Amino acid sequence: MSLKIVMIGSGYVGLVSGTCFADFGHSVTCVDIDAEKIERLKQGEIPIFEPGLDILVQSNTEAGRLSFTTDLATAVSEADVVFIAVGTPSRRGDGHADLRYVYDAARSVAMSLKGFTVIVTKSTVPVGTGDEVDRLVRETNPEADFSVVSNPEFLREGAAIDDFRRPDRVVVGTTEERAIQVIQEVYRPLSLNEAPLMFTDRRTAELIKYAGNAFLAMKITFINEVADLCEKVGADVQAVARGIGHDNRIGKKFLHAGPGYGGSCFPKDTLALVKTGQDNESPLRLVETTVAVNDQRKRAMARRVVAACGGEVRGLTISLLGLTFKPNTDDMRDAPSISIVQGLLDAGARIRAYDPEGTSQAKKIFDGIEYADDAYSAASNADCVVLITEWNEFRSIDLHRLGKLMATPRLVDLRNVYLPAEMKAAGFQYTSIGRGSSGAAVADKAS
Ligand code: NAD
Numbered sequence: 001m002s003l004k005i006v007m008i009g010s011g012y013v014g015l016v017s018g019t020c021f022a023d024f025g026h027s028v029t030c031v032d033i034d035a036e037k038i039e040r041l042k043q044g045e046i047p048i049f050e051p052g053l054d055i056l057v058q059s060n061t062e063a064g065r066l067s068f069t070t071d072l073a074t075a076v077s078e079a080d081v082v083f084i085a086v087g088t089p090s091r092r093g094d095g096h097a098d099l100r101y102v103y104d105a106a107r108s109v110a111m112s113l114k115g116f117t118v119i120v121t122k123s124t125v126p127v128g129t130g131d132e133v134d135r136l137v138r139e140t141n142p143e144a145d146f147s148v149v150s151n152p153e154f155l156r157e158g159a160a161i162d163d164f165r166r167p168d169r170v171v172v173g174t175t176e177e178r179a180i181q182v183i184q185e186v187y188r189p190l191s192l193n194e195a196p197l198m199f200t201d202r203r204t205a206e207l208i209k210y211a212g213n214a215f216l217a218m219k220i221t222f223i224n225e226v227a228d229l230c231e232k233v234g235a236d237v238q239a240v241a242r243g244i245g246h247d248n249r250i251g252k253k254f255l256h257a258g259p260g261y262g263g264s265c266f267p268k269d270t271l272a273l274v275k276t277g278q279d280n281e282s283p284l285r286l287v288e289t290t291v292a293v294n295d296q297r298k299r300a301m302a303r304r305v306v307a308a309c310g311g312e313v314r315g316l317t318i319s320l321l322g323l324t325f326k327p328n329t330d331d332m333r334d335a336p337s338i339s340i341v342q343g344l345l346d347a348g349a350r351i352r353a354y355d356p357e358g359t360s361q362a363k364k365i366f367d368g369i370e371y372a373d374d375a376y377s378a379a380s381n382a383d384c385v386v387l388i389t390e391w392n393e394f395r396s397i398d399l400h401r402l403g404k405l406m407a408t409p410r411l412v413d414l415r416n417v418y419l420p421a422e423m424k425a426a427g428f429q430y431t432s433i434g435r436g437s438s439g440a441a442v443a444d445k446a447s
Contacts, residue, residue, distance in 0.1 A: 001185055002026050006079040008072065008105045010037060012048055012264065012331065013122060013153050014085035016160040019056050022066035024189040029075040030068050041068040049330035049357040052161045076112035081182055084109070084133075085122040085153070088268070095271040097126050106133045110140035118182045120149045124209050124269055126276050130173065130202040147179040150202045152209035157264070158328030169196045173205025210273040214287045217266045219254040221290045224297055227257035227434025237434025238416060257434045259336040259388065259414040260297035263325035267294075267334040298336050301414060302343020308412045308431040309384050314348030317407070319382035321375055322389025324358035332361040336414075337388045341366055354378035356391050380405045390415040399426035 003026045007018035010032040022028040032038050037047050044061070046054045060066035069075055076082055086101035102123055109119060119137065121130055134148040150173030155163040170190060172183050180199060187197055200208070227237040237257045245252030261267070270291050277284040306313050325335035332338070337353075344351055351369040355362060359371050372378035375394060379385050379402050387394055395417055403409035403426050411423065413432040423430035 001188075003080045003182070003185055004078055005029070005186065006031060006072075006075045006082045008032075008082065008084050008109065009086035009101075009123070010034075010041065010047075010068065011085070011087065012050065012157055012160065012329075013155065014083070015041075015046075015048065015057075016050060016053060016155060016164055017083065017085060017122060017153060019053065019060055019066060020161065020164040021186065022060040022063075023056060024186075026065065026186070028060075028066050029079075030066070031072045031075055032068075032070065035070050038068045038070050049328075050157065050160050051328055056161060072108050073112040076109050076117070077114045079117055081118045081120060081186055082109050083120045083122045083151070088123045088125055088272075090268040090271055094275065095268075096275045097124070097129075097268065097272040099125065099129060099132075102129065102133065103136060106136045107140050110137040110144060113137075113141060113144040113146055116145045116147075116178065118147050118149055118179050120151045120183070121206075122151055122153050124152055124213075124265065125150075125206055126210070126272055127203050127206045130206060147174065147176045148202070149174040149176075149179050149183060150205035151183065152205060154209070154212065157331055158326060165190075166193070167195050169198050171205050171208050172197060172199050173202035174199070175201050210269055210276070213266055213269040214273050214284070214290070216254050217261055217270045217294070218286055218290045220256075220258075220261045220266075221293050221297075223255045223257050224260065224433075225293065230434040231436045234436040235434075236436065240434075257416065259301045259340070259433075260294045262298070262334040262336045262338075264331055264333040267291075270294075298339040299343065301336060301340045302347065304414075304431070305340070305344060305384065305386050305412050306347055308410065308429070313344060313384075316349050316383040317381060318344055318349045318351055319372075319378040319385045319406075320351060320353040321355075321378065321385060321387045321394050322358075322391050323353055323355040323362045324389050327389055327391040328357075330357040330361050332358055332365055335389075337362075338365060340386070340388060341369060345369070352378050352382065355389065356393060358389075376402060376405055381407050383408050384410045384412060386412045386414065387417055388414055390417050399423065399428070403427050 005021050005026045005028045007014045007030045010030040018028045018030040040047050084102055084105045086105050088097045091098035102125060130148050130150045137146055152171055170187055191197055223241055226240055230237040241255040244250050245255050270287055274284060274288050323337040324332055352372050353369055354372040354375055375397055409427050410429040416432050420430055
């Protein structure tokens with residue numbers, strides 16, 4: 001059965017989920033308060049970079065299943081299901097999740113409800129937010145017939161469509177039979193592919209999302225600390241990660257040492273979970289430490305570059321490859337590049353950066369840096385290249401050509417993309433992460 005779905009918030013999550021629901025055969029209206037974003041979408045322009053999204057938006061729009069509007073009231077009045085997928089950034093000052101966008105959306109939805117409607121929170125929200133949404137809707141529109149469900153989203157930017165279509169699981173927080181039936185209908189195409197649809201109570205569903213992100217953030221932070229130790233004792237973190245990752249109880253993913261996690265979710269979600277723990281007198285000390293270690297690590301990366309340059313970068317040109325928090329997205333939110341750029345500018349370096357998709361977002365964040373159109377022009381006459389984001393195109397760089405273009409062939413590889421031996425053969429002073437015997441230690445000596 002095809003349902004009428006409204007997606008409130010047409011950002012990285014709302015636009016992908018809405019489009020995929022339309023592709024399942026439902027009739028989807030994506031709503032946003034950002035009129036410019038909606039206008040661009042109506043013109044067939046995709047406001048974010050997400051591989052494959054443009055084609056999927058186009059085909060579903062042409063099929064008449066997907067539309068865009070700022071008119072929330074009309075869309076909601078006709079809907080069977082309303083998803084709330086607005087942002088939940090860190091609240092300034094205290095690190096709690098800022099829920100004002102969720103609550104504003106909930107009030108607007110409440111005023112327009114007609115007939116039984118399932119209101120689903122897809123945004124990542126702290127435990128108890130569903131209860132508050134329920135209360136707000138009831139208060140705003142006492143006559144309304146509705147059910148509030150939690151359905152956190154687990155897609156990853158850069159692989160969002162595939163993740164949405166082939167999720168490891170779908171978590172649904174509700175115990176109300178009417179809502180369960182509607183949500184089963186929403187996700188029916190996935191159930192046919194045997195994706196587990198897991199029903200829990202609402203509070204548990206809300207917590208699952210935070211626990212999942214915090215666990216992954218801890219895993220990354222763990223391997224980053226092991227990488228530091230590797231550098232001290234002359235071991236290779238990549239081999240350590242492989243060695244432990246083959247153990248099924250540990251698993252290989254999220255064991256890549258790097259400059260510290262960033263992005264639109266882990267930093268704010270770990271912080272919000274820490275706050276929830278503290279508020280409930282049940283502190284999550286591992287997560288608290290993870291947050292602190294990761295913050296320090298991001299700041300330490302600029303110092304690592306300075307050290308690789310011999311302790312002084314004033315007046316040097318540093319070329320940055322990759323600015324986004326990970327490849328295949330244009331998302332710059334909390335990217336490690338932000339602290340690196342700041343640290344290097346503070347130390348007096350000149351910065352020239354290249355990112356395949358992130359430049360227009362980066363320009364909104366950074367002042368006083370130059371941008372190049374490709375890796376080679378970024379590196380031209382530079383004193384050091386720093387690889388920050390492991391975009392695929394950087395894996396196939398002609399290292400000899402790159403080295404020849406530079407004032408000094410020096411490369412700091414924060415993602416361990418290159419092999420120390422190939423860098424040596426190409427004449428580079430090379431520093432990487434956690435490759436004590438063959439990477440960082442040797443390069444540090446060289447510099
Ligand atoms: P985003 O900033 O890209 O998009 C949010 C959109 O909501 C914006 O376009 C904004 O204009 C719109 N909006 C805000 N208030 C509105 C309102 N009252 N009515 C209509 N539109 C409104 O954010 P995002 O990255 O898509 O994240 C959304 C939620 O999903 C967050 O809670 C986030 O934690 C969660 N999440 C994100 C990801 C991810 O990879 N980005 C993954 C899983 C979960």
